[in-house]
Structure formats: C-alpha cells, structure tokens
Amino acid sequence: MSERAYRAACPGCGAPVEFRSAQSAYAVCSYCQSTVVRDGETLSRIGKMAEVFDDHSPLQLMATGRWRARAFTVVGRLQYRSPDGPWTEWYLLFDDGATAFLSEDNGAYVLALPAEIERELPPPETLRVGATTAIDGKSFDVSSNEQVALVSAQGELPKLPPLNQPFAMVELRSSDGEVLSLDYGARPVVAASGRSILLDELELKGLRDEVASEYKARQFSCPNCGAPVEQQLATTKSLTCRACNALINVDTGIGGELRHALQDEPVEPLIPLGSTGTLQGAKWKVVGYQHRMGWEPDDDDEQFGWDEYLLYEPKRGFIFLVDSTEGWSVVKPTTGAPSLSPNGQSAVYLGAGYKLKYSYKAMTNYVAGEFYWPVERGQRTFNRDFEKGTSVLSMEETQRERTWSLGSQIQAESVAKAFGLEGKKDQFKRGDAGPTAAKGAGMGCGCLTIFLIIFIIIILLALLKACEDGTTSSGSGSSRSSGGSFGGYSSGGGHK
Known part of the structure; x- marks a missing residue:
C-alpha cells in the first residue's frame, strides 16, 4: 500500500495530505479541514469541510x-x-x-x-x-x-x-x-x-x-423538565427522560437543537429497561420499549395492541422482543426485501414462501428508553404479516420507506428465564405463540382488559339508569382500546 500512496502539502495550510488509493480523487486535510482535489500530482483547494460530528462509533x-x-x-x-x-x-x-x-x-x-x-x-x-x-x-x-x-x-x-x-x-x-x-x-x-x-x-x-463494545454515557439536561438525561448508546437518535417521560430527539447531536414531545400516562414495561438477558447465545440489554396500537384499514374503532422491547448487543446490533397476547417472538429487521406477489397475498424471502395473514395500520402510542431511529409524533405505518409455520415475515411501510422484519416464536418461560424473572413467569404467559404483531394482539390482562371491564360497567349503569327513568338507551357497540394520538417508526425504524 505504501508504494501506491501519494503525499503532498495541503494548499491551505501546508500540512501533509496523503492519498493511499489511486481511485481517491478528494481528501480532507486533518489539520485545517480544507477540501482538496487531486489532479495528477497537483492538489487544489476547493473549499473547507465542516468538522465531523462525534457519532461515538x-x-x-x-x-x-x-x-x-x-x-x-x-x-x-x-x-x-x-x-x-x-x-x-x-x-x-x-x-x-x-x-x-x-x-x-x-x-x-x-x-x-x-x-x-x-x-x-x-x-x-x-x-x-x-x-x-x-x-x-x-x-x-x-x-x-x-x-x-x-x-x-x-x-x-x-x-x-x-x-x-x-x-x-x-x-x-x-x-x-x-x-x-x-x-x-x-x-x-x-x-x-x-x-x-x-x-x-x-x-x-x-x-x-x-474497545468496540463499550461506550461512555453522555449527559445533558432534559429540554422539558431540566432533569439530567443519560444517553447510553452511540447510535441513539431518540430517547426518553426518566423524570418526566418526555420523548427527546437527539438526531442532530446533543449540541444541536433538542426537540421533545410530552407523553402522558406512562406505561410500566414487564421487563425493566436496563435488564440483561441471554437469547440466541448472546447477552442482550433492554435499551428501549414501545407500546403500539393497530387497527384494520377500514375500521378505526376496532383496535389491538402489543409491546416491543428493543435489545442491543455490541457486536450483533439490535433485535426486537415482541409481546402480544398470541405469544412472544424474537424479531430482526431483514437486510434484503422479500419478493411480494402481484396480489399481495404471499411473499418469498431467502427461498421460503410466506402467506398473508393480516393487513393493518399501526402507530406507537408510548415509548421509553433509547432508539436508533428518530421516533416522531404522528408517524404511522401500513403493515402486513406473512406467516410460515412458526415464523412471521412483517412488512411496514411509510411514504418514504418500506422495511421488512423476520420473527420467530419463543416460549414465555424461556423469556422469563432469560431475564431472570422466573418469579414473575405467570405474568409472561400468553396464548399460543403467533405473529409478531398479529390482529387480536393486546396487553393481555393489562390496560385493555381493565378498560373493557370499566366500559361494560358504565354501559350497565347507563342501562339501569335508563330503566329507572323509563327511557330507552343504546350503547356505541364498539370501543377504542387504550391508545394515544401519536406514533413513531415501526420495528426496524429507518434504513439509516
């Protein structure tokens, strides 16, 4: 490589600028940030480059x-x-x-x-x-x-x-x-x-x-309440304040403008943030959590919910642990894109065929922790789940991007054991393990069940009052489950 290297003085400050590859036409001087272009053995200064921002890579x-x-x-x-x-x-x-x-x-x-x-x-x-x-x-x-x-x-x-x-x-x-x-x-x-x-x-x-696996936390003040906030991961673009639950956008860096959005009614995840667990032969850390809502494209009133835990391992990157009433799944965004049939009823990925099971709209209504993509209020996706045996291929689409992820089932007992929560294993039990975000998924015996019970009580009280007043009353016939008015990118986030 040294035989191919070419070195010359920077036309901006005189410091040495080296080209190791004959295919490199440009270089940025490490001393004065001058942008120089190489023409044969001549270097010309064509401007000044902004300094790189510290992405802690x-x-x-x-x-x-x-x-x-x-x-x-x-x-x-x-x-x-x-x-x-x-x-x-x-x-x-x-x-x-x-x-x-x-x-x-x-x-x-x-x-x-x-x-x-x-x-x-x-x-x-x-x-x-x-x-x-x-x-x-x-x-x-x-x-x-x-x-x-x-x-x-x-x-x-x-x-x-x-x-x-x-x-x-x-x-x-x-x-x-x-x-x-x-x-x-x-x-x-x-x-x-x-x-x-x-x-x-x-x-x-x-x-x-x-050290590729360690990263020293960065601290800054929450733009909403002023409490100290720690950013643990180098790739984080969104995170939440533990004091006020505000959702903070840090994709411009901590030195940039910090945008935030308030979150009401905090949700307590079953697996605490910061927990570590062994899955697929690696030790993962729970760095993020989001509760998501879904509904059929032509029915905004019939909603269902599920939880997603973002797990991180330094050498393997990120995966999702998904909790729905149909079961637990380990999900990872795919690099490639499955081949979708013309009628949208099937998809093929890495030689395996999957059949469409559900189509629905989705959004995120609560997040906690850190995320490698910017979570934004009001962001929604259109989703499709394709099933093959115990595996589910999921597609999520916005106007700018389509992402795919592949999930496989995992037993509830295995999840509880992985995170050292055997004492709470009864809380991990779900129905038969199924799609990562299937229709009918929900929060089990959590908020949705409580909401429905309260709703039924209200209807019964209203009917009793109507009988006492000698009048007739009718209920709405349907109800919304617990959900907010804002969301974010789906599992897998943006492509960058």
Whole structure:
C-alpha cells in the first residue's frame, strides 16, 4: 500500500495530505479541514469541510481488518443527513487496491462493493417506494427514496457531492438479502451492492480506544423538565427522560437543537429497561420499549395492541422482543426485501414462501428508553404479516420507506428465564405463540382488559339508569382500546 500512496502539502495550510488509493480523487486535510482535489500530482483547494460530528462509533480512520482473507484499512468517512436522521459511511481500501463502503443499516452494518450496472438507471422520481424494478435481470424492491445531503467528511474519498445540498439516494433490496444503493449525487450515478455483516466478521483492529463494545454515557439536561438525561448508546437518535417521560430527539447531536414531545400516562414495561438477558447465545440489554396500537384499514374503532422491547448487543446490533397476547417472538429487521406477489397475498424471502395473514395500520402510542431511529409524533405505518409455520415475515411501510422484519416464536418461560424473572413467569404467559404483531394482539390482562371491564360497567349503569327513568338507551357497540394520538417508526425504524 505504501508504494501506491501519494503525499503532498495541503494548499491551505501546508500540512501533509496523503492519498493511499489511486481511485481517491478528494481528501480532507486533518489539520485545517480544507477540501482538496487531486489532479495528477497537483492538489487544489476547493473549499473547507465542516468538522465531523462525534457519532461515538467504535470505528475510526486507519483502523484495519480482514474480510474473506483480504486485508483493508479504513481511509475515509462520509457523514450524511436524511429526514430520518444522520448516518455514517466508512471508506475501506483493500491491500489489492479494491475499495468498499461500510455503512449503518437498521441498527446493523452493511458492507458494500462498487457495482457496475449495464443498463441506464432510471431517474429517482420514477422509483416509487414499494414498487419493483429489474436491474440487470434481477428483481429488486424499492425500499427507500430520500433526499439526503453530505454534512461532513474526513480522510480520503472517492466521491464528494456538494456540501449540504440535497440529492436523491435510493435503496433497492432483493429477496436474497442484497442491498443495491443508488447515489444520484454523482454523475454518472454511483451504485454499490452490499449485504449485512457483523463487526466480528471483519476482524477489526485499531478501533477507538481499542474497545468496540463499550461506550461512555453522555449527559445533558432534559429540554422539558431540566432533569439530567443519560444517553447510553452511540447510535441513539431518540430517547426518553426518566423524570418526566418526555420523548427527546437527539438526531442532530446533543449540541444541536433538542426537540421533545410530552407523553402522558406512562406505561410500566414487564421487563425493566436496563435488564440483561441471554437469547440466541448472546447477552442482550433492554435499551428501549414501545407500546403500539393497530387497527384494520377500514375500521378505526376496532383496535389491538402489543409491546416491543428493543435489545442491543455490541457486536450483533439490535433485535426486537415482541409481546402480544398470541405469544412472544424474537424479531430482526431483514437486510434484503422479500419478493411480494402481484396480489399481495404471499411473499418469498431467502427461498421460503410466506402467506398473508393480516393487513393493518399501526402507530406507537408510548415509548421509553433509547432508539436508533428518530421516533416522531404522528408517524404511522401500513403493515402486513406473512406467516410460515412458526415464523412471521412483517412488512411496514411509510411514504418514504418500506422495511421488512423476520420473527420467530419463543416460549414465555424461556423469556422469563432469560431475564431472570422466573418469579414473575405467570405474568409472561400468553396464548399460543403467533405473529409478531398479529390482529387480536393486546396487553393481555393489562390496560385493555381493565378498560373493557370499566366500559361494560358504565354501559350497565347507563342501562339501569335508563330503566329507572323509563327511557330507552343504546350503547356505541364498539370501543377504542387504550391508545394515544401519536406514533413513531415501526420495528426496524429507518434504513439509516
């Protein structure tokens, strides 16, 4: 690699600027943040780059690793912002001169290599979220189409879209787990093909403080009540104040403007936040909790509810533990997008077929803890659950994005044992384990049951009073379960 490296003085401050890859056309001076472009052996200053914001990632420039017996070095960093919050892409240079990007995806990582597309790519406005398209003979689902902007960069870079100027970024996903990213901020359009990967698979060395699994909590004052709030995870974009339950948006960083939303009637999760439990051979920490409501598309009055616990493990990322009256499930967002049949009645993912069981609308009405996507008031999704035996494939869709997750059943006793709550195992019992968010799911013997009992008592009292008054009265015939008027992104959140 040293034989290919090129070093020259920064035209802004005179400090050395090094290019390790012949494919790198740009670099950001680490001393004065000048953005320089390389033309042969000449460097020209074309502006000044904003300093990178501290995302507390374990990765850093000059970290090294191996993938499929090939060594690489982290040589560049790009930070973007979308309507769903910021994310980072790391530029990797292999010893053989090849390059790749390591980026965040649904609380995990995707390693992407440059892709050569034979056909001319369509304009971004024609790629509607939820539609399917063929790229070089392969079918893809359009999972997201957003306007993003580069906000900062570091190190050497193969591309450099204009700073803070929006451009289209489209992500296509296939039923075999491939992610095809189309960057319309470059001409011609830059395509990259990637798949999900665990950090352990990359044999990384030289990480920040040499510790990838630890993160020192950051503290700030709650913008609503002033109480101290601790952010435990590096990837957190939303969290709640334990003192007043306010929902706080931190996707611009703690130094940025903190937006918050009040939450009334706090819900006490069955598994306390901060608990640790062993599932699927790994030790997970409960970092977030949300209660969600669902209803049929043509019936806003018939509602059902379920709970979702967000679990975190440093090397594996995030999964969800879902609690419904039909059972407990372990759910993980998929990297690829299942192939949906034209009539929407079935889906295929990784060679397995699933049949549609439920279609419904959903929203989140209470959250607690930390989340790796920005939870927003009023955000709703349209959901479909596809079932195959004891597994459920779930689709959640907004106007900007479609996400998929795959869940498998887990026995209630196993959940209680995993989190050391055997003494409360009776509270974990549910009906037969079923879909992650199936129709009819609820809070068991919790708020919904109490609400219905109170409702029935009120109706009986009203009928008795009507009889006493010699009049006739009629009830509404239906009722809403406990639920609020705001929600957030579904399990899996945004793609970044």
